[in-house]
Amino acid sequence: MAEKGYEFVVCDPDKCIGCRICEYTCSMTKTGTFDPSLSRIRVVRIEPVTMLAVTCRLCADAPCVLACPRDALSRSEENGIILVDGDKCDGCGWCIEACDFGAIVLNPATKVVEICDLCQDEEGGPRCVEYCPTEALSVTTPEVLRQQIRREVVQRLFEELVEES
Amino acid sequence: MYGYTGKILHIDVTTRKTWVQEVGPEFLKKYIGGVGLATRLVYDNTPKGCDPLGPDNALCFACSAFAGTTMPVGTKHGVASKSPLTGFIGDSLSGSHFAEMLRRAGWDGIVIKGQSPDWVVIFIDDDEVQFFDASPYMGMTTMETQRAIREKLGDENVRVSAIGPAGERLVRIASIDNDGRQVGRTGNGAVMGSKRIKAIAIRGSHPITVADPEGLMRETLKLIKASRGPGTAKYRTLGTPANVLNMNKMGVLPTRNFRETVFEHADLVSGEYMREHYVIKDVGCAGCTIGCEKWVAVKEGKYKGAIIGLDYEPLFALGPNCGIGELPPIIKLVQLCDELGIDAMSAGVIVSWAMECYERGILTKEDFDGLEPHFGNDEAAVELIRKIAYREGIGDLLAEGTKRAAAKVGKGSDHFAMQVKGLEMPGYDVRSLKTFAIGLAVCARGPCHNRALSYELDIKGVVDRFVWEPGRAPLIIQKEDFAAILDCLVLCKFIRNCFENFYEDVARIYTMATGIPMTAEELRMVGTRVVNLKKAFNIREGWTKADDWLPARLFEDPIPEGPSKGAVLNPDEVRQGIEEYYLARGWTKDGLIPKSTLIELGLEDIAEEIGVEAEPVANPSSKEA
Numbered sequence: 117m118a119e120k121g122y123e124f125v126v127c128d129p130d131k132c133i134g135c136r137i138c139e140y141t142c143s144m145t146k147t148g149t150f151d152p153s154l155s156r157i158r159v160v161r162i163e164p165v166t167m168l169a170v171t172c173r174l175c176a177d178a179p180c181v182l183a184c185p186r187d188a189l190s191r192s193e194e195n196g197i198i199l200v201d202g203d204k205c206d207g208c209g210w211c212i213e214a215c216d217f218g219a220i221v222l223n224p225a226t227k228v229v230e231i232c233d234l235c236q237d238e239e240g241g242p243r244c245v246e247y248c249p250t251e252a253l254s255v256t257t258p259e260v261l262r263q264q265i266r267r268e269v270v271q272r273l274f275e276e277l278v279e280e281s
Numbered sequence: 282m283y284g285y286t287g288k289i290l291h292i293d294v295t296t297r298k299t300w301v302q303e304v305g306p307e308f309l310k311k312y313i314g315g316v317g318l319a320t321r322l323v324y325d326n327t328p329k330g331c332d333p334l335g336p337d338n339a340l341c342f343a344c345s346a347f348a349g350t351t352m353p354v355g356t357k358h359g360v361a362s363k364s365p366l367t368g369f370i371g372d373s374l375s376g377s378h379f380a381e382m383l384r385r386a387g388w389d390g391i392v393i394k395g396q397s398p399d400w401v402v403i404f405i406d407d408d409e410v411q412f413f414d415a416s417p418y419m420g421m422t423t424m425e426t427q428r429a430i431r432e433k434l435g436d437e438n439v440r441v442s443a444i445g446p447a448g449e450r451l452v453r454i455a456s457i458d459n460d461g462r463q464v465g466r467t468g469n470g471a472v473m474g475s476k477r478i479k480a481i482a483i484r485g486s487h488p489i490t491v492a493d494p495e496g497l498m499r500e501t502l503k504l505i506k507a508s509r510g511p512g513t514a515k516y517r518t519l520g521t522p523a524n525v526l527n528m529n530k531m532g533v534l535p536t537r538n539f540r541e542t543v544f545e546h547a548d549l550v551s552g553e554y555m556r557e558h559y560v561i562k563d564v565g566c567a568g569c570t571i572g573c574e575k576w577v578a579v580k581e582g583k584y585k586g587a588i589i590g591l592d593y594e595p596l597f598a599l600g601p602n603c604g605i606g607e608l609p610p611i612i613k614l615v616q617l618c619d620e621l622g623i624d625a626m627s628a629g630v631i632v633s634w635a636m637e638c639y640e641r642g643i644l645t646k647e648d649f650d651g652l653e654p655h656f657g658n659d660e661a662a663v664e665l666i667r668k669i670a671y672r673e674g675i676g677d678l679l680a681e682g683t684k685r686a687a688a689k690v691g692k693g694s695d696h697f698a699m700q701v702k703g704l705e706m707p708g709y710d711v712r713s714l715k716t717f718a719i720g721l722a723v724c725a726r727g728p729c730h731n732r733a734l735s736y737e738l739d740i741k742g743v744v745d746r747f748v749w750e751p752g753r754a755p756l757i758i759q760k761e762d763f764a765a766i767l768d769c770l771v772l773c774k775f776i777r778n779c780f781e782n783f784y785e786d787v788a789r790i791y792t793m794a795t796g797i798p799m800t801a802e803e804l805r806m807v808g809t810r811v812v813n814l815k816k817a818f819n820i821r822e823g824w825t826k827a828d829d830w831l832p833a834r835l836f837e838d839p840i841p842e843g844p845s846k847g848a849v850l851n852p853d854e855v856r857q858g859i860e861e862y863y864l865a866r867g868w869t870k871d872g873l874i875p876k877s878t879l880i881e882l883g884l885e886d887i888a889e890e891i892g893v894e895a896e897p898v899a900n901p902s903s904k905e906a
Binding site for chain 1: 562576
């Protein structure tokens with residue numbers, strides 16, 4: 117497992133059209149209401165054409181875990197997700213500051229932080245991926261991701277070679 | 282309440298007082314939201330005969346129960362007021378994150394009346410309404426305004442609807458922009474400007490609850506998948522500019538101010554050519570699963586740096602219709618319209634009218650401050666758009682729209698003023714679309730393909746488009762009512778071919794969202810009701826049969842060449858078609874609405890006000906509608 121790395125949700129910026137259905141879906145899954153402010157995946161739209169959904173990357177050496185002064189955060193050995201101990205977390209927000217991706221949300225009602233858990237309780241994996249209309253979101257591992265990137269770059273290189281010759 | 286909040290926010294910008302109107306499920310079910318709800322709010326909150334640009338006009342915003350949910354293409358809002366362009370109902374829609382924020386701020390709609398003593402920005406922060414001095418933002422483009430206000434408030438989540446320099450100057454075709462999408466048609470931007478509101482910012486923090494979350498999630502997932510199928514392929518790949526070649530091939534592409542209907546450079550301004558050379562990104566509105574909006578950028582030449590989301594209607598209006606046969610100037614022109622805050626469709630048809638006036642010598646180089654706007658002169662077009670937005674020189678005349686401009690210029694220029702009720706025509710030449718011609722003539726907001734929708738009958742070959750045959754009125758009504766219900770829900774028209782049984786499916790999902798029982802038949806009735814409501818508003822504001830008439834060119838100038846060569850409208854046929862439409866609607870042959878028809882539709886109070894006693898002439902075909 118460790119060699120292959122853990123799965124996480126990635127977004128292809130070319131495919132993302134900025135619709136934010138992932139936010140609607142995530143908040144409904146986790147809170148039973150449509151409330152994007154509590155969504156654990158958020159879409160960044162920088163007008164006019166830059167758009168990308170961002171969520172927890174399951175960092176190997178997770179800064180949020182290191183930053184937590186109360187040891188409320190830990191990384192699951194089983195699947196790499198960041199576990200939040202609701203009894204220990206008091207919503208101080210150090211982890212929010214430490215996260216490079218703005219992927220951690222503080223629930224004002226419970227005063228506990230919430231992080232993408234890849235929909236552990238749902239059958240069929242992350243629901244944002246299931247609902248994403250353009251297939252911009254997918255579940256992947258670092259290894260599969262780099263395979264994909266390598267394949268794309270080699271393909272592009274050879275297309276250019278063919279065009280030039 | 283589920284889906285809805287049951288609350289309408291009323292704002293008087295003169296006194297800066299606000300109050301809350303509570304509305305119940307029965308009321309909401311009748312109008313649903315969007316255009317339907319906004320039109321009802323306009324009807325109830327404007328005194329008869331009010332000046333569209335005066336304090337009494339009500340600028341109304343409304344979303345629907347689907348806003349901010351996973352219902353695909355359902356997060357949109359409608360805006361309506363008495364139009365300064367037509368004097369009748371002016372309703373317009375926009376895809377938007379604004380709608381989601383409106384709902385999450387706790388409102389089904391907003392009604393704004395009065396006139397602020399100074400320019401303001403209204404900030405609706407949940408149930409708190411604040412007024413800021415707008416002077417730092419005056420003169421800014423629509424997008425600059427939105428960015429600056431978000432920066433000032435320090436929150437990226439704030440959504441802003443803003444007018445540009447044109448709205449500030451009460452240009453009658455002024456639009457309202459949010460996130461690069463426009464409430465474009467009928468001049469709602471001028472109404473906002475007349476109230477001295479530069480922008481409306483909104484932030485909502487409430488969660489949206491629905492009656493049956495599981496059911497809604499299940500049904501909407503099915504629809505999300507369906508909306509990626511063949512029913513939307515055209516919109517996903519080429520976007521609406523796919524129409525350019527289709528319309529050209531049929532000989533209905535308005536060219537050089539509707540003088541011709543085939544454009545020799547159609548290939549160079551086609552969706553196909555655009556996709557290959559200019560598209561940099563597909564973009565969706567909030568909750569959109571289709572992404573029809575194609576962002577295009579010019580990378581070289583004199584329009585280098587121009588960038589915009591390009592749709593067919595602005596493209597036809599500022600391209601072929603102005604004789605402009607290259608994409609870079611069109612991209613520049615549409616960008617200018619969006620940023621300065623004018624409706625690119627009307628703008629294009631106004632510029633093409635001015636060009637024809639110039640070519641005929643009705644208006645001269647002097648009138649144009651030295652410009653020589655012959656057809657195809659893109660630099661002159663760019664300058665004219667700027668002049669319209671800032672009301673400079675001849676722009677002051679053109680900013681009034683083709684109807685008023687032609688009335689002032691005279692010399693027969695109304696013959697080719699391509700407008701109905703004061704609103705400029707959309708991108709279909711109806712001389713060879715005989716069914717759609719009737720649909721456009723009777724449309725309450727002025728000629729609108731998206732309200733009439735009957736072009737489908739002609740273009741898809743459901744009927745022979747070259748001839749008018751009696752008996753088509755029920756088909757026209759069916760399309761118009763269908764369009765109206767989509768505008769209330771609010772669902773983007775582009776999903777219309779993705780349902781198995783539209784009325785049944787949507788009624789069921791509506792109930793899942795709201796908990797309000799709804800049948801397919803009741804849903805269908807909402808469409809009919811809202812079409813009647815809009816017409817009732819027009820009647821109250823002085824509509825007569827003469828207002829349902831098409832531009833003279835379409836009756837007098839046969840199409841000169843191409844696949845539709847020789848086609849022209851016959852006034853007797855059009856008159857018959859319109860009359861048949863009135864009767865099939867249960868109206869009188871003069872287009873007035875009998876009390877009984879309004880009462881049947883549950884519009885009793887309106888029946889009292891504008892209903893006539895005369896019984897409609899029995900028409901057997903009306904039942905099928």
